Amino acid sequence: MGFSKKIINWYKKNYRKLPWRETKNPYYILVSEFMLQQTRVSKTIIKSYLNFIRKFPNLEKLAQAEEKDVLKKWEGLGYYSRAKYLHSFAKELKNGKNFFPVKYQELIKYKGIGPYTGAAIASICFHEIIPAIDGNACRVFSRYFGISNDITSTTTKNMLRVIVSKIMDFERPGIFNQAIMDLGSILCIPKNPKCLLCPVKNSCFSLRNGTVHKLPVKKIKKFIKHRFFYYIFIRDRNNNICLSKRLNKDIWKGLYDFPLIESKKNLSIHEIIDKICKIFQIVIYNTSIYKIEHKLTHQVLSIRFLSCETLQDLKKNKFFDNFFFIQPNQIVEYPFPRPIILFLKHEKMI
Structure with missing residues (x-):
């Protein structure tokens, strides 16, 4: 046979x-x-x-x-x-x-x-x-x-x-x-x-x-890039959540995420909050943090989520012109990368 x-x-x-x-x-x-x-x-x-x-x-x-x-x-x-x-x-x-x-x-x-x-x-x-x-x-x-x-x-x-x-x-x-x-x-x-x-x-x-x-013989040269992501999960005074669609030629293109600060090094909580205030021109009165490490084929992402609340109406803030706002019950309609799914589950939003 x-x-x-x-x-x-x-x-x-x-x-x-x-x-x-x-x-x-x-x-x-x-x-x-x-x-x-x-x-x-x-x-x-x-x-x-x-x-x-x-x-x-x-x-x-x-x-x-x-x-x-x-x-x-x-x-x-x-x-x-x-x-x-x-x-x-x-x-x-x-x-x-x-x-x-x-x-x-x-x-x-x-x-x-x-x-x-x-x-x-x-x-x-x-x-x-x-x-x-x-x-x-x-x-x-x-x-x-x-x-x-x-x-x-x-x-x-x-x-x-x-x-x-x-x-x-x-x-x-x-x-x-x-x-x-x-x-x-x-x-x-x-x-x-x-x-x-x-x-x-x-x-x-x-x-x-x-x-x-x-066997088999598999010769792979891997270059692992380490990136530091700081996601800002912001709720404004009307409980609106800020989102953006990823459009750049990078990971997760076409998916949705929150305002993001990327750094070449690990930042302290004080450094992160300072950057948020400077970049987005907002005053934060309450924060909480969720951490996760996410491994991709050639990248390792150290991700921190800062859940923030502000008394401002962010729709009137010009620094948020490239973002859009949704109500919490609409969040299930959007596709997110896995780290954000884990964060939303942690926050009991999905």
């Missing part, structure tokens, strides 16, 4: 039961693949997927939606550019051909649909014979074939595509790709892989040669 048959037979008995596997609707598969980019399958992902599909059951509904509403349904998943690309894809199809691309080469022309996502959709939904090479697949095949090249390299991934395209099941390419995904998630995991349960253990190079824990 060949490699692909062993993998597929194992998959039929051990596959993960996931809601997007109950359909061949390319839109549903697309949503799931966008959500799973740089993210593992979890209860949170499944819940978010189901909520997103209920809110936007098809491409037309998604195309008609406002960005704010799309980001709100994506809230808590992170990597918000994925939601924007998905929204953009829906709008482009509505304004153009108005039918779902069925070929890999057509799919990867759209922003946010890379080689893996394009191959997954093309093979699962349209039976195109093309391997879907993600992190799980790289790990499985680098161990199985004994490939010591850096798997983060585009050259290595292209080489794997050529090799795998010769051994994959031509009649069931979608099932083959999903089988590799699950094998990498269930058995061929990064640490303490369950090699003795693997359906292809007898022909695995790494298992025979004792190199399972040495």
